[in-house]
Amino acid sequence: MAVYFIRTFLPVENGIPFYGALAALWCIQPYSDTTKNNAFQRSVGTLTGAVYGLLFLLMFRRLDLVIPEFVYISASIFIIPVIYTTVVMNKRNASFFSCVVFLSIALTHSFDADPYLFVLNRVIDTFIGIIIGVAVNDFRLPVRTDKTTLYVSGIDDVLISPSSNYSKVELNRLIRSGVKFTVSTTRTPAELMSIMNGTELKLPVIVMDGAAIYDIKEKKYLEMTYLSNSVSEEAERIISECGLNCFVNTMLDTTLLIYYGEFRNPAEKNLFETHSNSAYRNYISSEYRRKDDNERILYITVLAEKIDIFLLERRLRQKLGVSARISFSDSEYEGFMYLKVFSPMASKENMMSKLKEHTGAEKAVTFGSIRGKYDVYINDGGGNATVKKLKKICRSHGNF
Structure with a gap:
């Protein structure tokens, strides 16, 4: 005008x-x-x-x-x-x-x-x-942002905001301005790519609850922590004795292979049917699995009813002790839970130090929904609120 x-x-x-x-x-x-x-x-x-x-x-x-x-x-x-x-x-x-x-x-x-x-x-x-x-x-007002600190955020209850695209737009703007931002998740790269679709992540990400670091741009794994073959064999034996099936996630070169046995519940079958067509997942029947010393196992997953998971978790801890890290979490299927068996060295904390080496960052600030475990505690559902906190910290040069 x-x-x-x-x-x-x-x-x-x-x-x-x-x-x-x-x-x-x-x-x-x-x-x-x-x-x-x-x-x-x-x-x-x-x-x-x-x-x-x-x-x-x-x-x-x-x-x-x-x-x-x-x-x-x-x-x-x-x-x-x-x-x-x-x-x-x-x-x-x-x-x-x-x-x-x-x-x-x-x-x-x-x-x-x-x-x-x-x-x-x-x-x-x-x-x-x-x-x-x-x-x-x-046009942008001249704002100085911290481009040296590595900012790492969880996803579930922290970053996902299905009702708004604000978080994706603002995250992309921060990333384009040079802010070192990435995520750490319990999910696989396939799930991560689907959930974070539209977000322009450039740095490697911590996936599978600390079992690996994945380079999104190069589409390859940079770091992996494997479960001992003997521990895996013992865990699979216990799982079988409990009458349950498991998914064994292994690495062949840089390809993730997921071996599965006979399904024991509808949740397992639905999980397989939903994810088996993904370009990032390779499901293979256990009958074709080669169990040898060269097999590299990232972790084992069990999807079963809650009571079975709690009983299995107790037996695994008794038998495996400190030779494995066992975690369990709610699933997307009502009445069912996930249980996962990792190497004791497979943790987000251990992978964080390696991630700083890959990104050249000396300092890292983490965002999460568990009080006392992360630098920035997210208790308001995450999403837009998390990104606003990230912007504020970036502009105060990592001070929070």
């Missing part, structure tokens, strides 16, 4: 601020790269529509046709080559803008005394809007 006001003092047509405002609003996006892409698409669409609009006006002036009904029908037919041109140029996203510009010229200004000047001003209005939109979108 300010630019339009200034143009009223110039010895040329003033233009219409409506078109500039539309272009500016369309260009404004959460990220600067999408803003520039939208600006480019808008520019291509505007020029294409303007060229066809000008040709349309010249044709009707040449033929001296002023019947409105004929103009409208002709414009409807003329829009076909407008759309097709964007397809030929492989600019399909610009098709909408081309059509809007063309129709605004053909249907609104075909009967003006000087319609050609409108075409020029229509293009000028749009480019003014594009320039302002990109400028507004790229």
Whole structure:
């Protein structure tokens, strides 16, 4: 509106601020790269529509046709080559803008005394809007953020916010500004990629409750802690004696293989059917498993009813003692729980020191929902609140 006001003092047509405002609003996006892409698409669409609009006006002036009904029908037919041109140029996203510009010229200004000047001003209005939109979108107040500290957050009850995209947008902005942010989770890389879809994680992540560090960009494991084969054999024997099935997660080179036996409950079967098609998981029947000294076992998972899990956990602790780390947690299946058997060295704390080496960070700040275990305690459901706390700490250079 300010630019339009200034143009009223110039010895040329003033233009219409409506078109500039539309272009500016369309260009404004959460990220600067999408803003520039939208600006480019808008520019291509505007020029294409303007060229066809000008040709349309010249044709009707040449033929001296002023019947409105004929103009409208002709414009409807003329829009076909407008759309097709964007397809030929492989600019399909610009098709909408081309059509809007063309129709605004053909249907609104075909009967003006000087319609050609409108075409020029229509293009000028749009480019003014594009320039302002990109400028507004790229403008940031000068804020210093901590780019040396490693910030590590949990996911469940800490970072996930299904009701809002705010956390993803703000996280991406922090990551793009150079903040060293990553996550630590009990989940596998496959589950992590699904949950964090849309978040531009760049640094390696701690997965499988500290059993491994996974590089998302390179799609490979950087660090792994294996369960002793003898301990694994004993754990599997106890699980079998309790009448339960288990999933044995092993590494073959850099590929995760999950061996499974005969399913003992509907939750196991549903878990398999839901996850077996994932590109990050490789489920293999136990009958094809080669049990030898070269087998590298990350951890063992059992999915069973709560009472069976508690009984199994007691037996495992009695038999395995400190030779294994046993954890259990609620599952997505009502009445069922997960139990996992890890190497005693497989922990998030041990992997944190290795993660700092991989990222070059000397200091780390952790976010979690267990009081006393993490540097920043999250007790309000996480999500947007966690990201706001992260922003505040980043801008105070790691002080909290």
